[in-house]
Amino acid sequence: MAAPVVDSWSWFPALALGVSLLKCLFINAYHSTDFEVHRNWLAITHSLPVSRWYHENTSEWTLDYPPLFAWFEFGLSHVAQHFDRNMLLVENLNYDSPATVLFQRLSVIFTDLVFIFAVRECCRCVQEQKGSRDILNRPSFVLAVLLLWNFGLLIVDHIHFQYNGFLFGFLLLSVAKHLQVRPRVYVDLSCRNDDCHIYLYVAPAYGIYLLRSYCFTQDNKDGSISWRSFSPLRLIALGSIVGSVCALSFGPFIAMGQLPQVLSRLFPFKRGLCHAYWAPNIWALYNILDKVLVTLGVRLKLLQEAELPRASMTGGLVQEFQHSVLPSITPSITLVCTLLSILPAAASIWWRPGGARGFLRCLLLCALGSFMFGWHVHEKAILIAILPLSILAVESREDAGIFLVLTTTGHYSLFPLIFTPAELPIKAVLMLMFVIYSFTALRKLHRSETSEHRLHWTGGQYLYFHKSHLKILNHFYIKAAVSSCFR
Amino acid sequence: MQTWSLVSLCVLLGVVVRWGVSLNSYSGAGRPPMFGDYEAQRHWQEVTYNLPVQEWYLNTTDNNLNYWGLDYPPLTAYHSLICAYIAKIINPEWVELHKSRGYESPAHKLFMRATVLVADLLIYIPAVVLYCLYLTDGSAKKKVSTLFCFLLYPGLILIDYGHFQYNGVSLGFALWGVLALGLGWDSLGSMAFCLALNYKQMELYHALPFFCYLLGKCVKLGLMGRGFFLLVRIASTVLVTFALCWLPFLSDPSRALQVVRRIFPVARGLFEDKVANTWCSLNILIKIRSILSSDSQIYLSTACTLLAVLPSSVRLLTKPTFWQFKLALANSSLAFFLFSYQVHEKSILLAALPVCLLLNDLPLVAIYFLQVSTFSMVPLLLKDGLLVPYVVTSLAFLFFGVFLLSALEHCSEEELRLGAYHKLLFCLPKLDMACIVRWKFYISVAVMAGLSFASVALVPPPHLPDLFPVLVSTTAFLHFFGTFLYFNVVQFSGPPSRKSQKKKN
Numbered sequence: 001m002a003a004p005v006v007d008s009w010s011w012f013p014a015l016a017l018g019v020s021l022l023k024c025l026f027i028n029a030y031h032s033t034d035f036e037v038h039r040n041w042l043a044i045t046h047s048l049p050v051s052r053w054y055h056e057n058t059s060e061w062t063l064d065y066p067p068l069f070a071w072f073e074f075g076l077s078h079v080a081q082h083f084d085r086n087m088l089l090v091e092n093l094n095y096d097s098p099a100t101v102l103f104q105r106l107s108v109i110f111t112d113l114v115f116i117f118a119v120r121e122c123c124r125c126v127q128e129q130k131g132s133r134d135i136l137n138r139p140s141f142v143l144a145v146l147l148l149w150n151f152g153l154l155i156v157d158h159i160h161f162q163y164n165g166f167l168f169g170f171l172l173l174s175v176a177k178h179l180q181v182r183p184r185v186y187v188d189l190s191c192r193n194d195d196c197h198i199y200l201y202v203a204p205a206y207g208i209y210l211l212r213s214y215c216f217t218q219d220n221k222d223g224s225i226s227w228r229s230f231s232p233l234r235l236i237a238l239g240s241i242v243g244s245v246c247a248l249s250f251g252p253f254i255a256m257g258q259l260p261q262v263l264s265r266l267f268p269f270k271r272g273l274c275h276a277y278w279a280p281n282i283w284a285l286y287n288i289l290d291k292v293l294v295t296l297g298v299r300l301k302l303l304q305e306a307e308l309p310r311a312s313m314t315g316g317l318v319q320e321f322q323h324s325v326l327p328s329i330t331p332s333i334t335l336v337c338t339l340l341s342i343l344p345a346a347a348s349i350w351w352r353p354g355g356a357r358g359f360l361r362c363l364l365l366c367a368l369g370s371f372m373f374g375w376h377v378h379e380k381a382i383l384i385a386i387l388p389l390s391i392l393a394v395e396s397r398e399d400a401g402i403f404l405v406l407t408t409t410g411h412y413s414l415f416p417l418i419f420t421p422a423e424l425p426i427k428a429v430l431m432l433m434f435v436i437y438s439f440t441a442l443r444k445l446h447r448s449e450t451s452e453h454r455l456h457w458t459g460g461q462y463l464y465f466h467k468s469h470l471k472i473l474n475h476f477y478i479k480a481a482v483s484s485c486f487r
Numbered sequence: 488m489q490t491w492s493l494v495s496l497c498v499l500l501g502v503v504v505r506w507g508v509s510l511n512s513y514s515g516a517g518r519p520p521m522f523g524d525y526e527a528q529r530h531w532q533e534v535t536y537n538l539p540v541q542e543w544y545l546n547t548t549d550n551n552l553n554y555w556g557l558d559y560p561p562l563t564a565y566h567s568l569i570c571a572y573i574a575k576i577i578n579p580e581w582v583e584l585h586k587s588r589g590y591e592s593p594a595h596k597l598f599m600r601a602t603v604l605v606a607d608l609l610i611y612i613p614a615v616v617l618y619c620l621y622l623t624d625g626s627a628k629k630k631v632s633t634l635f636c637f638l639l640y641p642g643l644i645l646i647d648y649g650h651f652q653y654n655g656v657s658l659g660f661a662l663w664g665v666l667a668l669g670l671g672w673d674s675l676g677s678m679a680f681c682l683a684l685n686y687k688q689m690e691l692y693h694a695l696p697f698f699c700y701l702l703g704k705c706v707k708l709g710l711m712g713r714g715f716f717l718l719v720r721i722a723s724t725v726l727v728t729f730a731l732c733w734l735p736f737l738s739d740p741s742r743a744l745q746v747v748r749r750i751f752p753v754a755r756g757l758f759e760d761k762v763a764n765t766w767c768s769l770n771i772l773i774k775i776r777s778i779l780s781s782d783s784q785i786y787l788s789t790a791c792t793l794l795a796v797l798p799s800s801v802r803l804l805t806k807p808t809f810w811q812f813k814l815a816l817a818n819s820s821l822a823f824f825l826f827s828y829q830v831h832e833k834s835i836l837l838a839a840l841p842v843c844l845l846l847n848d849l850p851l852v853a854i855y856f857l858q859v860s861t862f863s864m865v866p867l868l869l870k871d872g873l874l875v876p877y878v879v880t881s882l883a884f885l886f887f888g889v890f891l892l893s894a895l896e897h898c899s900e901e902e903l904r905l906g907a908y909h910k911l912l913f914c915l916p917k918l919d920m921a922c923i924v925r926w927k928f929y930i931s932v933a934v935m936a937g938l939s940f941a942s943v944a945l946v947p948p949p950h951l952p953d954l955f956p957v958l959v960s961t962t963a964f965l966h967f968f969g970t971f972l973y974f975n976v977v978q979f980s981g982p983p984s985r986k987s988q989k990k991k992n
Contacts (some may be wrong), residue, residue: 010890018887021882022503023506023508024875024879025507025510025876026507027510027875028510029507134513150873167708276972421597422510423595425502425503426506429506430503433499436492436495436496437492437496440489
């Protein structure tokens with residue numbers, strides 16, 4: 001067999017093509033109500049004027065993503081009309097002709113190109129050891145597989161049906177640009193995350209890091225903040241970029257005076273503390289504790305069964321409701337908890353930025369913190385933590401350990417999303433494949449390196465602090481995931 | 488990465504691809520009154536479960552042989568019986584006599600697809616893994632690449648998991664036979680092949696090479712000594728296996744004869760539908776079926792088949808090595824496919840299996856042939872609504888075959904064993920045969936892509952309604968015939984030289 005050229009990247013298109021072809025095989029697999037959601041949005045953006053987009057409610061699946069995503073659907077709808085015009089009629093609820101299914105599935109596969117491009121950029125940033133190395137053992141190769149063939153993305157995007165790959169592409173691209181140290185570009189891309197307000201989870205990381213590293217042009221010798229190096233010009237540049245993207249996105253709606261309506265659609269607090277399927281976060285544990293106490297209370301005759309509210313959290317319904325024994329949780333409580341949980345990470349990154357990888361860790365911690373304590377969190381949100389963690393996992397042994405636990409439990413928590421018997425072998429086998437690969441590849445990758453060498457560039461104690469923080473959150477996550485199995 | 492993890496990843500990916508294909512439609516879906524092969528398999532479960540063994544192949548009031556009567560040997564019937572027992576536990580309606588005709592439901596489809604996967608996991612896939620790990624040469628990575636491409640062969644996946652059949656069982660048993668012979672376990676090999684033969688009678692396509700190889704081996708060991716004992720052992724294994732398989736039918740010779748009549752229906756014509764063999768292609772120019780009587784057709788096809796298969800078999804008899812055996816398998820199955828009686832397009836899978844065995848040694852030609860074999864079934868696949876799986880699996884197979892096995896790099900004249908062609912074509916000026924082969928490959932792929940697209944997107948002119956199936960089968964026939972000649976030439980060339988072996992590693 002010909003010896004591989006050291007700098008050849010021919011394996012990357014092979015991986016990308018392979019996973020794209022695999023995605024095509026799932027075209028006729030089960031799809032969830034999210035399929036109808038997106039078809040409805042195609043119909044709304046195509047058939048109705050902009051002023052009606054956020055008011056339309058013929059279907060129960062109202063537009064609840066930010067305007068940039070609505071423009072994206074508008075763009076897609078122009079291609080959709082060549083496949084089947086009937087899908088663009090708002091009245092055609094639950095319309096799913098073969099052409100509709102084909103178009104929607106292909107649109108996800110096609111827009112994943114953004115994700116593929118972002119993964120390639122991330123792979124380029126990964127530190128590699130010099131010298132000839134077996135391709136399969138290179139950090140960039142392992143990272144490419146862990147990202148491109150990520151089990152969570154595959155089943156959520158290509159079976160359940162969503163556009164996460166497309167959206168995560170922008171997130172990863174901005175992360176990659178941070179790692180490549182390209183200031184202006186990454187600022188632009190950070191704002192693209194406006195596409196989905198779920199990225200508010202990680203907004204603090206971006207905000208604080210950019211403020212700290214971009215607006216303060218220099219650090220003191222020991223890495224602490226140098227107040228004198230503050231550049232108002234850069235702050236204005238940052239503010240104007242963010243402002244202009246927001247203006248572009250929300251502008252038309254502000255002009256029409258629809259901002260409150262848009263915001264109420266984007267942040268539907270009436271949907272309740274937990275989603276229909278519980279995300280494995282703190283509130284899941286809280287709910288279980290409440291239920292246990294109720295049962296105990298009834299058994300010990302401390303509570304009257306008749307007085308307890310009837311609403312069942314596990315009924316699969318999306319609604320607000322009250323806890324029986326423990327105090328009820330309001331959105332403001334969750335906000336406070338979330339902010340408290342990410343405070344250490346944010347403070348640390350302000351104090352000692354630690355470069356692009358410090359930013360990445362902070363992003364990770366913000367994502368995990370928001371996941372653990374947020375209001376109405378979806379299970380899929382764990383992917384915001386898993387994907388960036390992959391980058392750290394191929395570079396550091398400790399992170400790899402955390403990654404393996406987080407992905408295995410996180411991906412397993414996504415199982416209830418695909419509940420049809422026909423798709424059971426697919427999700428089981430894909431999960432098994434990902435577990436086998438991630439364990440064997442990461443173990444082989446980190447077997448030869450010592451921990452000290454890899455930790456050198458990040459600065460010892462802050463890294464340790466971040467890692468402990470991550471481990472604590474991870475610990476809670478596992479507990480929540482396990483307990484949610486018993487609900 | 489360790490080999491075991493790579494192997495398990497390949498197998499798991501193979502399983503995912505198979506299951507992904509099985510999410511699509513099957514043959515005869517929603518098409519009463521006859522439906523298709525799927526209904527045939529379900530019907531056999533119904534018949535074998537409800538009727539006594541003696542009546543399985545008989546035309547009775549309870550068993551109307553015109554409605555998908557059993558026409559495979561007893562092992563298929565026993566397999567259907569096992570599936571029927573499981574079906575009865577899950578939902579008795581699936582196998583209720585008479586009432587379950589045309590039964591279709593998502594749950595039933597899931598069950599049937601699962602039976603195919605289970606059979607594959609038990610029989611076919613382990614054989615493929617063991618073959619690639621133990622009987623191919625090269626580095627561990629090359630073996631895993633071969634395994635991956637072998638498992639990804641689209642033709643078998645699309646027919647078994649799309650159209651719906653159990654070819655994995657018969658081909659799997661045949662592969663176990665090859666594996667055993669390769670490892671020197673002759674009796675076990677013969678037993679495995681007998682099981683294959685008793686599952687589907689088309690395995691007769693492979694029978695001659697097995698026979699010649701084993702006979703040749705016995706002769707080489709000396710018919711007066713060890714060879715004789717080997718011969719006796721093999722013969723007794725074969726007889727015992729056959730006896731065990733046909734046990735219920737042996738008590739009454741007429742019953743056994745009825746089974747034979749069912750599995751060899753000589754009353755049918757030279758060919759049915761459009762198939763990429765000589766007779767169908769010849770029929771375009773000369774209407775053979777109308778010129779010759781049905782008896783002469785049988786004699787002609789038998790004679791041509793025997794003539795075609797003779798050189799390869801004799802060569803194998805004189806040189807019973809594993810390399811010759813693999814080539815003879817390919818040659819024999821191709822000869823039968825091209826010239827035999829009542830050949831169906833799915834029988835190309837019998838030729839595809841031996842060529843898969845050659846993926847490691849002759850990657851470019853193997854990938855070329857395997858892709859054409861899938862392409863030759865396009866009309867059938869389109870009828871079953873399997874366009875997307877066909878496109879996806881073909882693209883994947885072509886790309887990964889060429890990429891992982893470096894097929895286009897390892898095509899020098901020596902590696903393609905084209906040396907003999909120079910001797911044959913001595914009158915023509917010296918050409919760069921390797922370059923020609925590469926260009927033929929590119930052009931063929933383009934032609935196949937074009938014809939596939941045309942079959943889907945274009946409407947044939949009204950006076951030529953079968954234009955595209957005919958074009959597909961003729962193109963495929965030309966490729967098959969060329970490959971048949973090529974493999975014969977290779978079989979008669981010298982054995983692979985040490986130098987070329989080392990270079991490949």
